[in-house]
Amino acid sequence: MRYPFLRKIQPFVLAIFLLLCSTPSSWAVKEIILQSPDGHIQFRLFTEKKRLSWNATLDNKTVINTSPLAMLIDKVDLTYNAKQGKVENYSIDESFPMMGFHSKGLNQCKGIRITYTQKKGSQTFILDVRVYNAGIAFRFVLPGEGKTRTPDEASSFAIPAGSTIWYHNLDDHYLGQYQSKPIDQLQPGEWCAPPVTFRLADFSAYVCLTEAALLNYSGMALRADGHDGLTVRLAHYQPVSASFRQHYTDADVKKLAMPAQITGTITTPWRVAIIGRELNDLFNSDMIYALCPGPDSSLFPSGPATSWIRPGRASWRSTEGKADNSPKAVKEFIRQTGKIGMEYTVLDGWWAKWSEKELKDVIRFAGQQKVGIWLWKSAKELVDEGKRVDFFKKCSDWGVKGLRVDQFDSETKDMVELYTSILRDAAKNKLMIDFRGCNKPTGEARTWPNELGRAAIAGMDDGNVTDRASQDVILPFTRLIAGNADYMPMQFSNKKGNTTWAHQLASAVILGSPLLTFSSAPSSILANPALSLIRTIPSTWDEVVVLGDSGIGDLAVMAFRSGNTWFLAVMSNGKPHTFKVPLTFLGQGDYKTVLAGDDLSNPASFKIENTSLRKSHIIEVQMPAGGGFLARFIPE
Numbered sequence: 001m002r003y004p005f006l007r008k009i010q011p012f013v014l015a016i017f018l019l020l021c022s023t024p025s026s027w028a029v030k031e032i033i034l035q036s037p038d039g040h041i042q043f044r045l046f047t048e049k050k051r052l053s054w055n056a057t058l059d060n061k062t063v064i065n066t067s068p069l070a071m072l073i074d075k076v077d078l079t080y081n082a083k084q085g086k087v088e089n090y091s092i093d094e095s096f097p098m099m100g101f102h103s104k105g106l107n108q109c110k111g112i113r114i115t116y117t118q119k120k121g122s123q124t125f126i127l128d129v130r131v132y133n134a135g136i137a138f139r140f141v142l143p144g145e146g147k148t149r150t151p152d153e154a155s156s157f158a159i160p161a162g163s164t165i166w167y168h169n170l171d172d173h174y175l176g177q178y179q180s181k182p183i184d185q186l187q188p189g190e191w192c193a194p195p196v197t198f199r200l201a202d203f204s205a206y207v208c209l210t211e212a213a214l215l216n217y218s219g220m221a222l223r224a225d226g227h228d229g230l231t232v233r234l235a236h237y238q239p240v241s242a243s244f245r246q247h248y249t250d251a252d253v254k255k256l257a258m259p260a261q262i263t264g265t266i267t268t269p270w271r272v273a274i275i276g277r278e279l280n281d282l283f284n285s286d287m288i289y290a291l292c293p294g295p296d297s298s299l300f301p302s303g304p305a306t307s308w309i310r311p312g313r314a315s316w317r318s319t320e321g322k323a324d325n326s327p328k329a330v331k332e333f334i335r336q337t338g339k340i341g342m343e344y345t346v347l348d349g350w351w352a353k354w355s356e357k358e359l360k361d362v363i364r365f366a367g368q369q370k371v372g373i374w375l376w377k378s379a380k381e382l383v384d385e386g387k388r389v390d391f392f393k394k395c396s397d398w399g400v401k402g403l404r405v406d407q408f409d410s411e412t413k414d415m416v417e418l419y420t421s422i423l424r425d426a427a428k429n430k431l432m433i434d435f436r437g438c439n440k441p442t443g444e445a446r447t448w449p450n451e452l453g454r455a456a457i458a459g460m461d462d463g464n465v466t467d468r469a470s471q472d473v474i475l476p477f478t479r480l481i482a483g484n485a486d487y488m489p490m491q492f493s494n495k496k497g498n499t500t501w502a503h504q505l506a507s508a509v510i511l512g513s514p515l516l517t518f519s520s521a522p523s524s525i526l527a528n529p530a531l532s533l534i535r536t537i538p539s540t541w542d543e544v545v546v547l548g549d550s551g552i553g554d555l556a557v558m559a560f561r562s563g564n565t566w567f568l569a570v571m572s573n574g575k576p577h578t579f580k581v582p583l584t585f586l587g588q589g590d591y592k593t594v595l596a597g598d599d600l601s602n603p604a605s606f607k608i609e610n611t612s613l614r615k616s617h618i619i620e621v622q623m624p625a626g627g628g629f630l631a632r633f634i635p636e
Contacts, residue, residue, distance in 0.1 A: 162201025188226030219411025312343025338369030441483030503628030
């Protein structure tokens, strides 16, 4: 049964009507409509062919077609032929501190919790839905104190015909190279690693699909259903990555196909569709973080501003390839790092071959250079709780600032729980964490602000990327929407691929992270003509604006603010570009400006200019294929 007149009544009347008509009874309404606080986005829930289904609109235009919901417990489909019960409306309006591309996040939404009972049994479950001004999210909650059960999901996102999708597969977990294609060319069974972004055929909206608050549960990937839809698939269905086979045993590989069991109440992660008219709406959405719980005040009394959590720039010796990793050589590397003004350096796994005395001596020397030490560690060595706690205690005693933990390579429930255990035990020892060989972020950095970043990205250390320029201008509007990425930007050697020096300079801003690990060696940075500009690039920002010339896989044109200082960063794909950028994002008054653009005659050089500009000015940018541009504006 439909109620077309509901669209004509005021939103608050609609909410009351639905609440009254959704009480448990034989005449309970089969359709529920929930709108965003600003009224532009609408989530519609209904029953189609006895199955719970939904769709979503932006300004009355469909952005997600009718999509089935499918939640199973012990192979029983709960969302088929389910009886609706209690309905509870709620709203959230709060802000919270963040660290990365924003200093403050917003959590403003309308929510609804609907209780259902599966008619073939007595299983009760809750469908929890939230609608933000920037998208929709839903999850399932299944009460069951003391019970051990096996959950599964097969809900779908049906994508409108004619849409273009950007995605990568799961062949090497989350290190894939993004590609784009019309949605009808996505082959049945193709895997898509979230976040996945698509654009409607008429360019009227962008949507990014992913998950949030992945806790005590298997990670989600999406699989093409052959009908322009993507279906939720948990870890036991996902293909085994090449990196997992490399780092783990055959017995470990077999375990990946085992569905995860959960004891007690089951709360799935949020299934998220970030929706916006412009790329700026997607990039600036705080939904992923807003859907996660806040930090434990006993561990983080000031949240991300807790005294021992200090974002910063880092050098990483492994970017030099085969090198002398003796304590003496590493000290010289650290000395150069400190000379640049970088806050940290990361020692790769070879540090474990040193004696404890040598390691302490290097850490002490680094402290004298005002450089903190991070140590690399394999996740496999941190599975055992006793060994993990003991190692973290030693690191704290040695004066280590953080750990780069690598080699997870799957998102089974056990691996997901290992992330939480590492972050918790690290926090108890005042250690920061950076993850590599890992899953996509799902908002963990809000709950655990000692997580300064995670990779889940084919960064500068990945030599398999064939078209670096195009990948770089896809990433801000796909992977980075999910959270901070340890990309290791800014490479001035031949490893830069089909990009210019100016492109690489801009990548340090656009592809940054609270632990901003520069790919170039300190010696290369010290000799670079843009050294004075590089020294001032921060690792966190207060505000970001995606400007109008940006296009996925074409151009990334973005303005970043830290305090009163602005940076304008531009990267292009493998084609030359010429365009104009109005400086309307600036505040009032004159700005002391540094412009660093491409030298069109030499891709391994810059054109650097010092001038004074204000918001009424327009900059003309001319870039060759794979080019870039970076400008800094400081109020005079």
